[in-house]
Amino acid sequence: MNTVVCIKQVPDTETKVKVHPQRPALDPEGVKWVISPYDELAIEAALRMKEKMGGTVTVVSMGPQRVEETLRTALAMGADSAVHIKEDLDVDAITVARILAKAIQGLPRDLVLVGKQAIDDDSGQVGPALGEFLGVPSVGIATKLEVAADKKSAKVSRQIEGAEENLEIPLPAVLSVQKGLNGIHEPRYPTLPNIMKAKSKPLKAQALKDLGLKPEETAPRTQVAEMALPPPRKAGKLIEYETPQEAAQKLLTLLREEAKLLQI
Amino acid sequence: MSDIWVVAEVRDGAVKRTTLECLGKARELAGAAGGKTGAVLIGPEGLAKTLGAHGAQRVFVADDPRLKNYGAEAYAAIVSGLVAQHKPGAVLAGATSYGKDLLPRVAARTGAGLATDCTDLQWKDGKLVALRPVYAGKARTTVTFTTPIQMATLRPNAVPVPPANPGAAPETVKVPVQVDDNALKTIVKETAKTATGGAIELTEASIICSGGRGMKDPANFKIIHDLAAELGAAVGASRAVVDAGWKPHSFQVGQTGKTVSPNIYIASGISGAIQHLAGMSSSKCIVAINKDPNAPIFKVADYGIVGDLFQIVPALTEEARKLKAKG
Numbered sequence: 001m002n003t004v005v006c007i008k009q010v011p012d013t014e015t016k017v018k019v020h021p022q023r024p025a026l027d028p029e030g031v032k033w034v035i036s037p038y039d040e041l042a043i044e045a046a047l048r049m050k051e052k053m054g055g056t057v058t059v060v061s062m063g064p065q066r067v068e069e070t071l072r073t074a075l076a077m078g079a080d081s082a083v084h085i086k087e088d089l090d091v092d093a094i095t096v097a098r099i100l101a102k103a104i105q106g107l108p109r110d111l112v113l114v115g116k117q118a119i120d121d122d123s124g125q126v127g128p129a130l131g132e133f134l135g136v137p138s139v140g141i142a143t144k145l146e147v148a149a150d151k152k153s154a155k156v157s158r159q160i161e162g163a164e165e166n167l168e169i170p171l172p173a174v175l176s177v178q179k180g181l182n183g184i185h186e187p188r189y190p191t192l193p194n195i196m197k198a199k200s201k202p203l204k205a206q207a208l209k210d211l212g213l214k215p216e217e218t219a220p221r222t223q224v225a226e227m228a229l230p231p232p233r234k235a236g237k238l239i240e241y242e243t244p245q246e247a248a249q250k251l252l253t254l255l256r257e258e259a260k261l262l263q264i
Numbered sequence: 265m266s267d268i269w270v271v272a273e274v275r276d277g278a279v280k281r282t283t284l285e286c287l288g289k290a291r292e293l294a295g296a297a298g299g300k301t302g303a304v305l306i307g308p309e310g311l312a313k314t315l316g317a318h319g320a321q322r323v324f325v326a327d328d329p330r331l332k333n334y335g336a337e338a339y340a341a342i343v344s345g346l347v348a349q350h351k352p353g354a355v356l357a358g359a360t361s362y363g364k365d366l367l368p369r370v371a372a373r374t375g376a377g378l379a380t381d382c383t384d385l386q387w388k389d390g391k392l393v394a395l396r397p398v399y400a401g402k403a404r405t406t407v408t409f410t411t412p413i414q415m416a417t418l419r420p421n422a423v424p425v426p427p428a429n430p431g432a433a434p435e436t437v438k439v440p441v442q443v444d445d446n447a448l449k450t451i452v453k454e455t456a457k458t459a460t461g462g463a464i465e466l467t468e469a470s471i472i473c474s475g476g477r478g479m480k481d482p483a484n485f486k487i488i489h490d491l492a493a494e495l496g497a498a499v500g501a502s503r504a505v506v507d508a509g510w511k512p513h514s515f516q517v518g519q520t521g522k523t524v525s526p527n528i529y530i531a532s533g534i535s536g537a538i539q540h541l542a543g544m545s546s547s548k549c550i551v552a553i554n555k556d557p558n559a560p561i562f563k564v565a566d567y568g569i570v571g572d573l574f575q576i577v578p579a580l581t582e583e584a585r586k587l588k589a590k591g
């Protein structure tokens with residue numbers, strides 16, 4: 001089973017977001033960079049498949065120099081090789097998918113895994129768009145994956161509102177990974193010996209121009225014109241009360257008459 | 265003159281509420297753009313009337329038994345074909361598992377730009393402008409488009425459903441369904457309701473009652489479910505609850521769970537960690553019930569009750585029940 005996993009480097013979830021003083025973007029000052037949590041789970045899923053069925057795991061990431069560290073982490077988790085599209089491009093997710101598709105095309109792959117969404121832009125577009133550009137099926141928000149022994153098809157479930165959709169798809173395909181896929185809730189941590197081993201694993205850097213895309217294919221389709229922090233929430237009222245019953249009555253009255261959001 | 269379209273979502277034989285929300289927004293945008301509103305309906309023709317009543321002036325209907333269940337490739341082929349032929353200025357869909365899966369494929373295929381999970385949309389200087397949160401709500405962005413066709417998914421509950429006009433008769437256009445066999449291979453085989461099935465979906469709920477580690481034990485969640493039932497609310501949870509195995513991940517609210525923006529979010533026994541706040545701080549009104557007056561959740565709560573949730577939550581259920589009985 002040969003799997004390609006697309007991973008994105010994002011700010012740690014603890015990050016207090018600040019807006020860049022000059023541009024409508026995140027101020028990277030002091031940010032700790034990590035692998036997007038869903039992508040870590042995708043790596044874990046790929047490694048488990050490799051352990052069961054053999055084959056390779058290749059990780060691919062586009063981003064500036066610092067992304068190399070993220071790719072090394074993935075290699076230390078157990079991936080076999082890495083591709084770094086070393087480009088600090090400010091483009092929309094569909095354009096990212098187009099670039100990734102080019103980079104992935106030549107790689108051995110029965111399956112491409114991406115995260116359900118990157119936790120910085122929360123866009124969730126790369127998976128389905130990648131399916132489109134590679135001309136293969138895509139399944140979004142996958143919770144179950146069972147590859148047939150001949151690796152030609154897979155049974156997949158995906159999460160929808162209040163239910164799960166089951167389907168059977170031909171491979172190769174693209175899957176976007178939801179937390180809990182095949183019961184996976186945590187990624188493995190790289191061990192020290194594996195961190196050492198990762199240093200000699202192949203990591204190939206490519207520039208955008210090496211991929212042979214036309215300029216119009218890498219032109220952004222959307223642009224972030226403004227970025228702002230949400231208006232700070234005012235700390236509201238603390239309800240004074242003697243009995244739980246009184247607290248409840250006061251709260252319901254406030255919700256009905258002051259906030260006017262409750263109709264019962 | 266730009267037409268504004270909505271891709272309708274059909275579940276269990278009915279049009280979803282998010283589709284009606286999108287139609288309301290489409291009407292507003294079409295007014296500003298000087299165009300018409302359109303809807304793409306992959307499903308029973310009878311539903312065109314509902315779409316018309318909610319503002320669609322023209323409904324493209326692809327009614328085919330092979331497409332009864334969703335299939336990303338087959339559906340994308342139909343919508344893309346119509347978009348390429350008629351070139352609407354903008355195409356909207358609900359930011360549900362359906363819209364989120366379908367529109368990126370359609371956008372990739374038609375060369376459109378796409379903004380997902382938007383909280384509002386405007387029409388300015390002949391272009392679509394999208395407002396969307398990023399970093400799970402820690403920041404907000406205004407997104408502009410460089411492409412002639414512009415697409416967006418609109419977060420459920422972000423905009424109201426305007427009153428319907430049941431008499432409206434939309435023009436219906438039947439679309440011949442030509443899908444290749446490969447695309448038909450990836451049609452969904454079956455839909456299985458999950459344990460939470462039938463309950464109100466978190467991302468679509470207008471009220472959410474969430475419980476955190478302060479619930480102490482999974483069985484105690486009964487009091488949250490009781491309150492939710494009384495208020496017509498969905499039930500959510502913090503990650504601590506999910507990690508402890510008390511609730512499946514589909515309940516999780518936060519940066520690595522669901523981002524929600526209900527009218528009312530009631531957090532019981534949740535401390536208010538940054539990752540949790542990220543997922544719910546765009547709620548219109550936040551209520552916090554926590555025994556620790558210094559819990560960070562109180563810094564964002566509109567109404568706070570410092571106290572024991574095991575006393576307050578059942579009291580709330582009881583008082584809500586009494587209010588309802590009074591009518």
Ligand SMILES: Cc1cc2nc3c(=O)[nH]c(=O)nc-3n(C[C@H](O)[C@H](O)[C@H](O)COP(=O)(O)OP(=O)(O)OC[C@H]3O[C@@H](n4cnc5c(N)ncnc54)[C@H](O)[C@@H]3O)c2cc1C
Pocket residue numbers: 013037475476477478479501502503504505516517518519520521522532533534535536537538539540543553554555556559571572573574
């Ligand atoms: C990468 C990453 C991603 C994460 N993503 C998420 C996410 O998506 N969503 C999320 O929620 N968290 C997320 N977290 C975890 C987050 O940091 C917190 O650990 C978590 O939100 C804490 O959950 P809690 O508030 O239920 O528990 P606690 O922080 O333990 O709080 C329990 C609260 O209950 C109160 N309490 C106890 N007993 C009672 C009682 N009888 N009556 C009233 N109040 C009581 C306590 O005062 C306390 O404030 C993430 C963490 C990481 C590292």
Ligand SMILES: Nc1ncnc2c1ncn2[C@@H]1O[C@H](COP(=O)(O)O)[C@@H](O)[C@H]1O
Pocket residue numbers: 006007008009036038039060061062063093096100113114115116117118119121122123124125126127
């Ligand atoms: N720059 C990138 N490099 C590699 N993979 C990416 C990149 N951006 C997004 N992805 C993948 O696409 C998924 C969804 O991203 P998004 O559509 O941006 O939310 C991520 O979880 C990654 O798996």
